[in-house]
Amino acid sequence: MNxxxxxxxxxxxxxxxxxxxxxxxxxxxxxIEDRADFLRDRDHPFGEIYELDPNDFPEEGVVIKAxxxxxxxxxxxxxxxxxxxxxxADFQIDIGKAQIxxxxxxxxxxxxxxxxYYHPVKISERFTVVPTWEEYHPAENELVIELDPGMAxxxxxxxxxxxxxxxxxxxxxxxxxxxxxxxxxxVLSIAAALLGAKSVKxxxxxxxxxxxxxxxxxLNQADDVITxxxxxxxxxxxxxxxxxxxNILAEVIISFSxxxxxxxxxxxxxxxxxIIEKKADEVKKALQQAGxxxxxxxxxxxxxxxxxxxxx
Ligand SMILES: C[S@@+](CC[C@H](N)C(=O)[O-])C[C@H]1O[C@@H](n2cnc3c(N)ncnc32)[C@H](O)[C@@H]1O
Numbered sequence: 001m002n003x004x005x006x007x008x009x010x011x012x013x014x015x016x017x018x019x020x021x022x023x024x025x026x027x028x029x030x031x032i033e034d035r036a037d038f039l040r041d042r043d044h045p046f047g048e049i050y051e052l053d054p055n056d057f058p059e060e061g062v063v064i065k066a067x068x069x070x071x072x073x074x075x076x077x078x079x080x081x082x083x084x085x086x087x088x089a090d091f092q093i094d095i096g097k098a099q100i101x102x103x104x105x106x107x108x109x110x111x112x113x114x115x116x117y118y119h120p121v122k123i124s125e126r127f128t129v130v131p132t133w134e135e136y137h138p139a140e141n142e143l144v145i146e147l148d149p150g151m152a153x154x155x156x157x158x159x160x161x162x163x164x165x166x167x168x169x170x171x172x173x174x175x176x177x178x179x180x181x182x183x184x185x186x187v188l189s190i191a192a193a194l195l196g197a198k199s200v201k202x203x204x205x206x207x208x209x210x211x212x213x214x215x216x217x218x219l220n221q222a223d224d225v226i227t228x229x230x231x232x233x234x235x236x237x238x239x240x241x242x243x244x245x246x247n248i249l250a251e252v253i254i255s256f257s258x259x260x261x262x263x264x265x266x267x268x269x270x271x272x273x274x275i276i277e278k279k280a281d282e283v284k285k286a287l288q289q290a291g292x293x294x295x296x297x298x299x300x301x302x303x304x305x306x307x308x309x310x311x312x
Contacts, residue, residue, distance in 0.1 A: 129156030163305035186213030
């Protein structure tokens with residue numbers, strides 16, 4: 001089967017919502033080339049993509065590349081993706097030029113076409129994310145998350161994910177109960193399990209993500225700790241948790257802060273990420289109203305993550 005490569009030139013702000021749209025359209029692989037990643041001064045090595053090549057990055061902005069199989073209905077799918085991207089502007093999301101180019105990719109080239117973007121990445125003090133096809137020898141005490149990033153959101157290297165993992169490292173204690181809302185590839189649940197959580201509930205609305213998370217969790221031999229369920233946010237969840245983590249858009253966090261407050265134990269943590277900097281105050285206000293104290297704000301590029309603690 002041959003494939004189409006869809007390249008979308010956009011802004012950093014639009015990467016997450018466009019990635020959502022592409023995952024919903026069941027694309028066969030996703031790569032993100034962000035000029036800011038190439039130019040960024042690094043005062044620590046975390047999140048650094050090894051072997052950066054300037055030719056892989058656009059002159060400005062972000063290019064998202066998605067791979068779609070050439071099947072019946074492809075043209076309708078491409079048109080629908082294009083329409084949904086345009087509609088993001090109605091939600092005050094800066095989509096930039098949103099310039100789309102489509103090129104042909106032969107079957108024999110497509111697997112390597114997007115896999116070349118993924119290499120082992122050290123994302124925090126203790127964690128390195130390793131794509132499943134790479135051989136990697138961890139250092140002593142290094143925690144390795146093995147992932148197949150082709151299937152669902154969460155290659156582990158997006159700033160919003162990196163910040164969640166750093167926050168999990170600070171909050172999860174051995175024996176804790178953790179809930180991961182919007183698990184995507186399952187990366188955060190796997191991190192919580194590696195940090196010694198006793199039980200982890202991984203939830204996602206998207207059936208593709210649920211399947212991808214299950215596969216990645218098996219790959220990391222964490223099936224005895226993590227259970228994956230298809231669920232809308234925290235609806236119907238009555239289990240109490242020491243830590244709830246959600247890497248989801250600001251508006252969605254605001255909408256379910258009250259439910260999170262019912263689920264997080266007293267003095268437990270609610271880690272929220274996926275928040276574009278200009279929405280941080282709005283999210284903080286909603287968290288405080290729901291009974292959380294915001295204890296720490298982490299920032300990478302234009303993204304913010306908040307570590308909050310439930311008061312009484
Ligand atoms: C930005 S991705 C985060 C993936 C992963 N947790 C990470 O940090 O890399 C957000 C995820 O939330 C899921 N999601 C969106 N709306 C949801 C909802 N209402 N309930 C549960 N999951 C949802 C999406 O399917 C997607 O997998």
